Amino acid sequence: SYVLTQPPSVSVAPGKTATITCGGNNIGSKSVHWYQQKPGQAPMVVIYYDKDRPSGIPERFSGSNSGNTATLTISRVDAGDEADYYCQVWHSGGDPPSSVFGGGTKVTVL
Amino acid sequence: QLQLQESGPGLVKPLETLPLTCTVSGASITSTLYYWGWIRQPPGKGLEWIGSVYYSGTTYYKPSLSSRVAISVDTSKNQFSLKLKSVTAADTAIYYCARVAYSSGWWGAFEIWGQGTMVVVSS
Numbered sequence: 323s324y325v326l327t328q329p330p331s332v333s334v335a336p337g338k339t340a341t342i343t344c345g346g347n348n349i350g351s352k353s354v355h356w357y358q359q360k361p362g363q364a365p366m367v368v369i370y371y372d373k374d375r376p377s378g379i380p381e382r383f384s385g386s387n388s389g390n391t392a393t394l395t396i397s398r399v400d401a402g403d404e405a406d407y408y409c410q411v412w413h414s415g416g417d418p419p420s421s422v423f424g425g426g427t428k429v430t431v432l
Numbered sequence: 433q434l435q436l437q438e439s440g441p442g443l444v445k446p447l448e449t450l451p452l453t454c455t456v457s458g459a460s461i462t463s464t465l466y467y468w469g470w471i472r473q474p475p476g477k478g479l480e481w482i483g484s485v486y487y488s489g490t491t492y493y494k495p496s497l498s499s500r501v502a503i504s505v506d507t508s509k510n511q512f513s514l515k516l517k518s519v520t521a522a523d524t525a526i527y528y529c530a531r532v533a534y535s536s537g538w539w540g541a542f543e544i545w546g547q548g549t550m551v552v553v554s555s
Contacts, residue, residue, distance in 0.1 A: 323495065323496075353538070353539070353540075355540070355541035355542070357541075357542075359479075364528055364546065364547055364548050365479065365528075365542070366545070367541045367542070367543055370541040370543070371540070371541075376543070408478065408479055410479075410481075410541065410542070412539035417495075418492050419492050419539060420481070420492065420494060420495065421469070421481035421494075421532075422481065423471075423478060423479040423480065423481060424478075425478045426478040426479070
């Protein structure tokens with residue numbers, strides 16, 4: 323089965339940049355979606371198809387995907403960005419399509 | 433405005449079947465552009481995809497759960513449902529339903545989520 327690997331935690335000072343990675347075998351050939359989840363809330367898409375932002379998501383959120391690593395970058399971090407972030411892909415590889423989430427990264431704003 | 437709402441028992445006994453329903457409002461479940469899915473999250477842990485269903489009844493399941501899972505759709509009620517058999521404490525989780533875009537083999541994000549419902553497996 324396909325595995326996505328994320329760092330468990332990232333700490334960042336206000337105003338700085340947070341970088342969250344999502345590792346997977348040849349993940350650059352897949353579309354990666356990113357979710358933000360705050361305590362007690364359902365997840366919310368912040369980036370879809372590697373780099374597109376849904377309406378209402380600040381430009382501070384950006385994504386990239388190449389090789390074996392996808393990256394979510396949050397610029398000018400503020401306290402409101404403190405949350406868990408998950409990457410997600412669809413994988414088939416000849417089998418029926420299956421969705422996979424990364425283990426999640428907790429972003430702490432110092 | 434599209435909304436998804438999960439419903440079902442908050443407590444299920446071990447080895448019994450967990451039944452959940454997701455009611456879709458503000459859009460038709462028969463849209464050809466979307467699949468509908470179930471995702472769960474054990475307390476303090478990450479997200480796990482369970483499976484997805486198309487309005488026609490086509491389903492895809494997480495391989496490790498496929499022997500215990502059945503997802504179905506009721507277009508007359510604009511609902512889709514999850515049944516998880518032979519549950520154990522490991523199935524205790526928040527269960528979310530969500531909509532995912534699909535077009536010609538391209539899968540999108542789980543773009544709209546329900547608020548989630550907590551299910552505890554305990555005797």
